[in-house]
Amino acid sequence: MTDEPLSPGHRWAITAAVMLVTGMQIIDTSVTNVVLPHLQGSLSAGVEEVAWVVTSYLAANAIVIPATGWLSSLLGRRRVFLICTILFTVSSFLSGIAPNLEFLIVARVFQGIGGGPIIPMSQAIMWEIFPLKQRGLAMSVWGIGIMMGPIFGPTLGGWIADNWSWRWIFYINLPIGLAGFFMASAFLFDPAYLRKPGRVDALGLVLMVLGFACLQLMLDRGERLEWFDSWTIVALGLVAAAGLVGFVLRELTADEPVLDLSVFTDRNFAVGTGFMAVVGVGFYSSMVLLALYTQKLLGYDAWTSGLVLAPAGVGNMIALLIAGRLVARVDQRPLLAMGFLLNGIALHQMSNLTLSVDYWTLVWPRFIQGFGQGFIFVPLSTLALATIRKDRLGNATAAFNVIRNVGGSCGVALAATLLSRRSQYHQTTLVGHVNLWSVDTAARLKEWSDHFLKEGGDSFTAQSRALAMLYRDTVGQAQVLAYADEFWLLSIMFFAITLLVPLMRRIRSEPLVADARHQERVEGMEELRPTRASP
Numbered sequence: 001m002t003d004e005p006l007s008p009g010h011r012w013a014i015t016a017a018v019m020l021v022t023g024m025q026i027i028d029t030s031v032t033n034v035v036l037p038h039l040q041g042s043l044s045a046g047v048e049e050v051a052w053v054v055t056s057y058l059a060a061n062a063i064v065i066p067a068t069g070w071l072s073s074l075l076g077r078r079r080v081f082l083i084c085t086i087l088f089t090v091s092s093f094l095s096g097i098a099p100n101l102e103f104l105i106v107a108r109v110f111q112g113i114g115g116g117p118i119i120p121m122s123q124a125i126m127w128e129i130f131p132l133k134q135r136g137l138a139m140s141v142w143g144i145g146i147m148m149g150p151i152f153g154p155t156l157g158g159w160i161a162d163n164w165s166w167r168w169i170f171y172i173n174l175p176i177g178l179a180g181f182f183m184a185s186a187f188l189f190d191p192a193y194l195r196k197p198g199r200v201d202a203l204g205l206v207l208m209v210l211g212f213a214c215l216q217l218m219l220d221r222g223e224r225l226e227w228f229d230s231w232t233i234v235a236l237g238l239v240a241a242a243g244l245v246g247f248v249l250r251e252l253t254a255d256e257p258v259l260d261l262s263v264f265t266d267r268n269f270a271v272g273t274g275f276m277a278v279v280g281v282g283f284y285s286s287m288v289l290l291a292l293y294t295q296k297l298l299g300y301d302a303w304t305s306g307l308v309l310a311p312a313g314v315g316n317m318i319a320l321l322i323a324g325r326l327v328a329r330v331d332q333r334p335l336l337a338m339g340f341l342l343n344g345i346a347l348h349q350m351s352n353l354t355l356s357v358d359y360w361t362l363v364w365p366r367f368i369q370g371f372g373q374g375f376i377f378v379p380l381s382t383l384a385l386a387t388i389r390k391d392r393l394g395n396a397t398a399a400f401n402v403i404r405n406v407g408g409s410c411g412v413a414l415a416a417t418l419l420s421r422r423s424q425y426h427q428t429t430l431v432g433h434v435n436l437w438s439v440d441t442a443a444r445l446k447e448w449s450d451h452f453l454k455e456g457g458d459s460f461t462a463q464s465r466a467l468a469m470l471y472r473d474t475v476g477q478a479q480v481l482a483y484a485d486e487f488w489l490l491s492i493m494f495f496a497i498t499l500l501v502p503l504m505r506r507i508r509s510e511p512l513v514a515d516a517r518h519q520e521r522v523e524g525m526e527e528l529r530p531t532r533a534s535p
Contacts, residue, residue, distance in 0.1 A: 010187060011129050015141060017183035021085050022122040023145045024176045025115040028092070031157025031169045032057070038166040043101045055220045056105045058409070060112025062216040063209050066402050068117040069394030070201075070258045077394070078188045081121050082181060087114030089177025096170035119146070120397040127385055127393060128191060133328045135386075136378050140324030143377040147316050147370075154291065155306025162303075191390065204250045204258040211243025212402075219409040223416040260395040263388060269396060271503045272384025273403045275336075278497050279376055280407025282490050285415035286347060286369070287312075292419075293483050294362065297355060297476060304359075311363045312370030319374025332379040337501045339379070342372025344494035351487035355480060386507040415486060422482035423475075430474050 006014075032054055039050050064071075071080050091111035098104035123142055130138040160168050218236040225233050251257040264270045287309060294300040294308050323335055346369035353362070388396045 013187040017187055018122045018125050019145045021180035025118045027153045030153030035161040035166040038161045052105050057108045057112040059213050059216045060109045061116040062212040064113050064116035066259045068120045068398040072394045076190045078190050084114045084117050085181045092170040092173035096167040120401045123397040124393045136327030137324040139378045139381040140320040143320050158303055201254050201258050207243050207247035211247050214240035219413040263392050263396045268504050269384045277403045277407035280404045281411030284408035285411035288412050308362045311367040315367040315370030316374045319371045323375050323378040327378050327382050331506045332383050333501050335375050336379040337498050339372045339375030340494050340498040344491045347487050347491035351484045383504050419482050422485045423479050426478035426481040430478055
């Protein structure tokens with residue numbers, strides 16, 4: 001522990017160590033999705049079985065993230081960070097050498113346990129080591145690491161799997177994890193305010209594990225199992241609801257809770273976490289939708305689809321650097337509102353996509369969306385965390401990231417479900433309007449029939465194939481309309497929450513510095529009082 005002011009060199013050394021490990025964890029979370037077909041062939045597994053490689057990791061993440069602040073108090077934040085780094089690295093090696101699917105799933109569970117606390121701890125560390133006027137820059141650096149993973153991870157994972165092997169997406173973590181471990185052990189330290197809890201809230205831990213694990217499993221498996229038509233999903237939903245309600249009630253009444261929910265009494269933090277849930281829904285669902293659109297409807301390969309997503313990372317990086325410099329100098333709320341509006345505009349542009357759209361028409365809205373995300377993340381983090389006491393910061397960042405993860409999981413689940421439902425709706429509507437006696441329909445059928453006749457088919461086969469192609473065109477158009485519906489709804493969501501930005505209070509750097517100094521003086525006096533009263 002140290003109360004000495006950090007030198008710029010020490011501050012940036014901690015930043016490098018923390019962001020190295022955080023970036024590794026974030027990228028690894030997203031790259032696994034694109035190698036599932038490779039895993040199927042290599043491990044002789046079905047689609048449902050291989051999906052557990054992703055599900056097991058996400059479930060383990062969901063379980064451990066809420067306990068991050070409590071674990072830091074119990075074991076020390078430096079020790080927890082080092083344990084998580086080495087556990088994640090070793091589990092990556094075990095995932096790479098996995099001889100069968102069962103071994104890989106177990107390794108991924110431990111990888112999820114190791115990776116979960118890294119993100120909230122890294123955010124708390126970055127927030128603490130920088131002075132108030134530089135915290136916008138700190139959150140920009142942290143945001144670049146967080147946002148780059150989902151954007152560039154799939155492209156990187158696809159390239160590695162295609163050119164080397166799926167095992168290398170795990171092996172590549174070994175040198176990064178070891179470097180991060182040694183750097184963190186050399187530069188990281190425990191803050192002076194950490195206090196070890198007197199007892200373990202066992203009931204709270206059990207309820208937390210049940211609630212968050214079942215919730216994550218329900219969200220991840222729901223679309224595959226037809227949601228509440230499946231007794232498995234119904235059971236998971238009931239256990240998740242009971243576990244989470246019990247967990248909240250327990251944490252509100254426990255003397256030393258696993259997750260201190262009192263941080264939600266801060267208005268900025270409560271509103272900010274609500275915004276973060278919406279941002280999680282919009283960011284992750286739109287990314288998944290665009291990846292599916294380019295690969296399933298436009299026929300792009302994984303690499304080209306990744307190149308469509310990548311410009312958002314460029315826009316995001318530019319905006320994060322600009323927002324990081326502005327956030328301490330101006331009212332943060334207009335910056336946040338501008339970020340929401342830019343996302344709404346970008347998603348509205350995506351709702352006008354067609355089957356003949358070219359690459360650059362896809363790229364421009366993604367760039368705008370990424371640019372808008374940068375103007376959301378830094379102001380939102382500043383507004384939500386600036387008024388949280390340091391001794392509650394670990395709980396606050398844990399809750400902040402739990403909400404982000406739940407929002408992202410809900411967004412992906414809702415996007416997949418709505419896409420299926422709206423595709424069926426539009427398909428039924430379009431088929432009902434297809435009239436074989438229509439001049440346009442007859443011309444289209446003749447065009448396809450002539451095409452197949454030229455390929456050497458007889459007239460009966462040509463007509464049958466022409467009808468099949470007409471049906472395929474109808475299904476494709478129905479899917480385009482379904483994607484358009486989803487992008488339109490997401491744009492409306494961002495436009496709507498822009499109206500709620502005034503609910504947050506502006507953060508001014510000067511009063512906060514004075515308040516922080518006053519708080520330090522009060523805490524110092526309270527620590528001296530028992531000493532003066534002692535004989």
